[in-house]
Amino acid sequence: MPLNLAARRLASSLAGRHPALFERLGEQASKTFVIDPTDLPFVFLLEPRPQAPRLVAVRREAAGAWDARVAGPLAALIGLVHGAYDGDALVFSHDLVLEGDTEAVLALRNAIDNEEIDLVDEVFAPLGPLAVLATAPARRLAALLGGLTGVALTRGAGGSLA
Amino acid sequence: MTQGRFGLTVGPLLFNWPADRFADFYARLADEAPVDRVVIGESVCSKREPFREECLGPAIERLERAGKKVVLASLTLVTLERERRAARELFAQTQREVEIDDLTLMNLLPQGAPFAVGPMINVYNEPTLGFLARKGASRFCLPPELPFASVATLARSAAEHGVGLEIWAYGRMPLAISGRCYHARVHGLSKDSCQFVCERDADGLAVRTADGTEFLAINGVQTLSHKYANLAGDLDRLAGAGVTSLRLSPHSGDFIAIARAFARAAAGEIAPREALEQVQAAAPEAAFTNGFLFGANGAAPLPAACPWQPRAKHSRVGCNLSRITRASTRTRRDAWTSNGSWPGITHRAAWRRRSSPASRRRGRIPPDSAWTISRRWTSSISAGVAPRRSLRRGCCWRRA
Amino acid sequence: MTSPGSLELVCPAGTPAAFRTAVEAGAHAVYCGFNDETNARNFPGLNFSRVEMADSIGFAHRHGAKVLIAVNTFPRAGAFELWTRAVDDAAGMQADAVILADLGLLDYAATTHPALRLHVSVQAAAANADAIAFYARNFGVRRVVLPRVLSVQEIAAINRDIDIETEVFIFGGLCVMAEGRCSLSSYATGKSPNMNGACSPASHVEYREEGGDLVSRIGGFAIHRVKAGQAAPYPTLCKGSFEAGEYRGHVFEDPVSLDAASLIPQLAAAGVTALKIEGRQRSRAYTQTVVRNFRRALDALAAGRPIPAGELRALTEGQRTTSGAYNKTWR
Structure with a gap:
């Protein structure tokens, strides 16, 4: 599905553009994470191996074995990646639920927070110079969706938690 | 009066005992306990001091008459003006050594005055030990949380500086000190009008987790471990490492018997196993640990000294939780490294599985203690299910 | 950067991104640590490599902010070099100060790097004028971070008695025990x-x-x-x-966090030099919101305006706050 194409692109873009993310993860990079957007019918399996990171969307019941699970509304998860929301605050307010290996989740959260990732940029980065052609419409769409749903779909969209 | 390989020190009484109990304790200590040094005075809460004033002098006098060296304790956390004044007054007398437990006192120390460093001073490494030794420290009682490797390194350093090295060998261990009084808090009082409710708990007030596991003990502004340190079974390695003195921290019950057991073990008159059994017999309710030094954490149960091992003939001597936990801790390290987070529960569950009604019928365990054990099960069960892996490993009493 | 009489805002950074966020949000100083056991927030995925630290110090200095490097654990016996290397590297990178707790390490830093500014970490729990004077006299420390066991009145009394700066916690996680003197974690987990x-x-x-x-x-x-x-x-x-x-x-403390924003004027009057925000383990979203709010508050105070109401509630643990020991009734 196109979602998996985007997920694959995101994974390879992270490996190429954000090597520090994997350094920060250290030994936690060998873990398997389930990122579970509770308002969607599928989950993401993340294996952040430095050489061959893998991110795939699977049906919730087909997730298989994992070390750590982070579950919450898509808006919260994306806002977390974009640095718009504070992970601890989301956990305190129960918008975000952690399960399994807490240390791995914290390492992942800290590593991602440092990378100042913009998901739209990352997905289109593999297109190289052509990325600009795709990025601008995607960003407009993201901004539009963000406005409708409250989801921080690009980094510029969020910023305030309180 | 050094007991063979070690000097024995009795630390300051941490709890708020009434005056008569305080006086009796130190009178017996003076007359009957085979110890060399006694650190005496209030180290936890300055509000208790006025009640002690009357009996402190006679206690010191009696201890000295009995040939004990008396060292004056000081407060662990000094914040108030009157506490600073009291600290200054400790140094106004010059005939007795002061044990400092807060660096505040380093600023008040008269030039050249000898002093001892207590367990609440953060001495974690050789340069810190060296710094304080150069300032005149004659002896160090190390923080209870140090692992054995650190103790051994610091003992070498202490020997180089010609100072004594003591470790916390018996009693609940101080884990934290606060500006807030927890005894007052759990009784719905404020610290300033605390009504001295800490007096009600001679060994601290037990703190249990929501599922009934014994965890900590509160003592006014101080937080202690639930488990008692007990290094009576470890004296050979401690002597080998160069530790020169053992600290016994006062508790209710037969403390003289505890001191005697340690004295015999220190002199090499009894074997480690026997020492542990004598200490357990003198404090039947206490759960023991040597975890900070030798285990995966400070609450780890004593390993190896299993009363059900073939050579043990003393299985009638008590059979409380600490023995049970001890019985099954041969596999403790494996269990922890494999799952990382189940101290205190893994081995209990493992034990539960082994102590089937059938094994009880075979008479392995005295019937009276079987009741104690089954009562304990309830808390093990509510404490959660142990990971499978550790259940599969054997525990040593099965081999008995 | 701070004019005389005004308060310095000392902000946390667990990652280079949070560091830049703090500086851009108005931090006067940022505190951070190396990615090993030399600092008291040695959490997975957190802290700075040597290269990241050097880059971040350059960034701060270009923006007129100071960098305080925390080397505030107690060195392990037999492994002292790991900690002295952290101090040496901080000095070599032109850090504006190091925050230390261990006597041996303070002694080393004072002797080896006489020009390096030394702050006493909250982990040293120096809770009165005598303890502070001891550090000042022996190591020439210039500032002490006060433990969270003191009331505002006690802080004022301390400042009357000492001639070095004091820094106090204003927001974030609340330690209910005297810092650096707590072994609850190692009792339960073996990690201290x-x-x-x-x-x-x-x-x-x-x-x-x-x-x-x-x-x-x-x-x-x-x-x-x-x-x-x-x-x-x-x-x-x-x-x-x-x-x-x-x-x-909650025998010891409710799951609350510290918010002493309303006490800023009293703390200033008590002679405090710097206000510290806890949270090196928090995200840059937290850093940005908290730093911006407190900088606004300090600017208002300096200009004699009323301090604007905070919007920080959602960032606090359990979403409840306390002013902790600053109010005597807390005890």
């Missing part, structure tokens, strides 16, 4: 704040559904049990729900 820089370490945390409840444990000890769907705070040992005698609940 003093030795490993880890308080209630995540490696020993476990959340588990049990009979419709969510139970969080640390080192196997149950710390919280909440109905599914309720807020489940991180299982910090001293903020757990326990039983003691007849009492059921």
Whole structure:
């Protein structure tokens, strides 16, 4: 599905553009994470191996074995990646639920927070110079969706938690 | 009066005992306990001091008459003006050594005055030990949380500086000190009008987790471990490492018997196993640990000294939780490294599985203690299910 | 950067991104640590490599902010060099100060780097004028971070008695024990704040559904049990729900965090030099919101305007706050 194409692109873009993310993860990079957007019918399996990171969307019941699970509304998860929301605050307010290996989740959260990732940029980065052609419409769409749903779909969209 | 390989020190009484109990304790200590040094005075809460004033002098006098060296304790956390004044007054007398437990006192120390460093001073490494030794420290009682490797390194350093090295060998261990009084808090009082409710708990007030596991003990502004340190079974390695003195921290019950057991073990008159059994017999309710030094954490149960091992003939001597936990801790390290987070529960569950009604019928365990054990099960069960892996490993009493 | 009489805002950074965020949000100074056990926030995925630290110091200095490097655990016996290297590197990178707690390390830094500005870490729990004078006299320290056990009146009294600067915590996680003198974590998990820089370490945390409840444990000890769907705070040992005698609940402290924003004028009057925000382990979203709010408050104070109401509630643990020991009734 196109979602998996985007997920694959995101994974390879992270490996190429954000090597520090994997350094920060250290030994936690060998873990398997389930990122579970509770308002969607599928989950993401993340294996952040430095050489061959893998991110795939699977049906919730087909997730298989994992070390750590982070579950919450898509808006919260994306806002977390974009640095718009504070992970601890989301956990305190129960918008975000952690399960399994807490240390791995914290390492992942800290590593991602440092990378100042913009998901739209990352997905289109593999297109190289052509990325600009795709990025601008995607960003407009993201901004539009963000406005409708409250989801921080690009980094510029969020910023305030309180 | 050094007991063979070690000097024995009795630390300051941490709890708020009434005056008569305080006086009796130190009178017996003076007359009957085979110890060399006694650190005496209030180290936890300055509000208790006025009640002690009357009996402190006679206690010191009696201890000295009995040939004990008396060292004056000081407060662990000094914040108030009157506490600073009291600290200054400790140094106004010059005939007795002061044990400092807060660096505040380093600023008040008269030039050249000898002093001892207590367990609440953060001495974690050789340069810190060296710094304080150069300032005149004659002896160090190390923080209870140090692992054995650190103790051994610091003992070498202490020997180089010609100072004594003591470790916390018996009693609940101080884990934290606060500006807030927890005894007052759990009784719905404020610290300033605390009504001295800490007096009600001679060994601290037990703190249990929501599922009934014994965890900590509160003592006014101080937080202690639930488990008692007990290094009576470890004296050979401690002597080998160069530790020169053992600290016994006062508790209710037969403390003289505890001191005697340690004295015999220190002199090499009894074997480690026997020492542990004598200490357990003198404090039947206490759960023991040597975890900070030798285990995966400070609450780890004593390993190896299993009363059900073939050579043990003393299985009638008590059979409380600490023995049970001890019985099954041969596999403790494996269990922890494999799952990382189940101290205190893994081995209990493992034990539960082994102590089937059938094994009880075979008479392995005295019937009276079987009741104690089954009562304990309830808390093990509510404490959660142990990971499978550790259940599969054997525990040593099965081999008995 | 701060004019005389005004308060310095000292802000946390656990990552280079959070560091830049703090500086851009108005931090006068940022404190941070190397990614090893030399600092008291040695958490997974957090802190600075040597290269990141050097880059970040350059960034701060270009923006007129100071950098304070925390080397504030107690060096392990037999491994002192790991800590002296951290101090040496901080000095070599032109850090504006190092924040230290250990006597041996303070002695080393004072002797080896006489020009390096030394701050006494909160981990040293120097809670009165005599303790502070001891550090000043022996090591020439210039500032002390006060432990969170003091009332505003006590802080004022301390400042009257000493001639070095004081820094106090204003917002964030609340330590209810005297800092640097707590072994609860190593008792339960074997990891120590003093030795490993880890308080209630995540490696020993476990959340588990049990009979419709969510139970969080640390080192196997149950710390919280909440109905599914309720807020489940991180299982910090001293903020757990326990039983003691007849009492059921938070024996030591509720899962609250410190917010002393309303006390800023009193703290300024008490002679405090710097206000510290806790939270090196928090995200840059937290850093940005908190730093911006407090900078606004300090600017208002300096201009004689009323301090604007905070918008920080959602960032606090359990969403409840306390002014802690600053109010005497807390005890």
